[in-house]
């Protein structure tokens with residue numbers, strides 16, 4: 001694949017209907033859960049991106065077979081004790097933080113040791129967030145200063161834990177729930193709300209999970225151990241991928257888009273609520289239930305001169321992967337937008353707060369940044385006419401795709417490097433843009 005893209009003109013008006021590929025979080029969760037089921041599971045519309053192939057290759061290395069073709073993906077699970085692998089098997093999670101964090105849970109009682117590795121970006125990320133709860137269960141972990149490569153060996157007698165999850169991280173919560181599945185007794189989690197796909201999948205499979213709210217926290221408990229049968233699953237479209245097209249439409253003139261069959265789980269739709277507060281023209285229609293998850297069509301129209309936002313902190317985990325796009329919208333809004341307690345953005349595929357700050361300054365937007373807050377002085381009359389080179393972003397797929405949306409809506413000449421990073425989550429991103437009329441070389 002080409003590594004550099006050149007964009008020299010804005011996208012013309014469009015009026016279109018599109019589908020985006022299957023949700024990444026749900027695709028990875030389906031693979032991990034299907035690997036633990038007894039018998040064959042089948043998924044339709046599974047995302048075919050590098051992170052998802054890393055997950056399929058991981059279960060394969062752990063002794064679980066799969067078949068994938070154009071129509072569907074089949075996984076031949078062998079139950080909760082079905083993993084078979086040699087001591088010191090190497091697993092490469094590639095760029096996927098979700099896979100790398102969640103796999104700890106499934107290895108809670110592994111007899112042999114695995115060595116978990118990842119790409120350059122994943123190797124810079126911190127794993128203490130899952131190492132400490134997994135050690136409480138009794139897992140044996142040896143790491144290089146809480147970073148990859150990490151050696152993981154299970155325990156014969158995992159102990160259920162009570163855990164306070166304070167970062168609003170679905171990866172930590174899900175890792176604990178996967179370990180709880182293989183641990184006799186009751187595991188409890190008190191958590192700042194974050195995406196709840198694992199809980200919903202457990203409920204869809206009728207597993208013994210209980211959830212309720214206490215003040216603003218989620219209380220979750222799970223009573224292990226219970227096997228479950230292979231299951232079929234239809235993966236809905238990814239709201240995070242859709243968001244690039246939502247913002248493209250909002251910031252383009254006289255344009256409209258309908259994005260069909262997108263997962264609109266409440267814990268993921270922060271971007272829609274934020275953009276609506278900013279007076280963007282977005283609506284959800286045809287809402288229906290797919291395997292315990294809500295799906296809808298998203299209707300978006302170009303929206304002139306948006307209002308700035310003082311972003312409520314409850315929105316943070318509900319829009320955690322969409323902040324780069326939200327910041328771009330704020331750059332075109334009339335007034336100052338403010339974000340607090342967003343330090344988690346520094347722990348993503350790249351330090352997204354640092355990236356956003358440099359990016360917005362590069363296009364002439366004034367900002368104020370601290371360790372965990374961000375202020376953006378929007379300019380609705382922003383007109384770009386220089387050349388903008390985008391590089392050194394740790395191959396963060398979302399930073400890369402953001403640059404395409406900025407280039408196509410703000411003007412100027414753009415040279416975007418490392419575009420192969422897009423394959424992490426959204427391989428047909430550029431072809432969908434071209435179908436809408438974008439000129440990309």
Ligand code: S3P
Pocket residue numbers: 024025098168169170171172174194195320321344
């Ligand atoms: C994910 C959770 C989020 C998100 C990531 C996917 C998941 O991370 O940023 O892209 O599928 O559980 P955190 O849970 O660490 O916030």
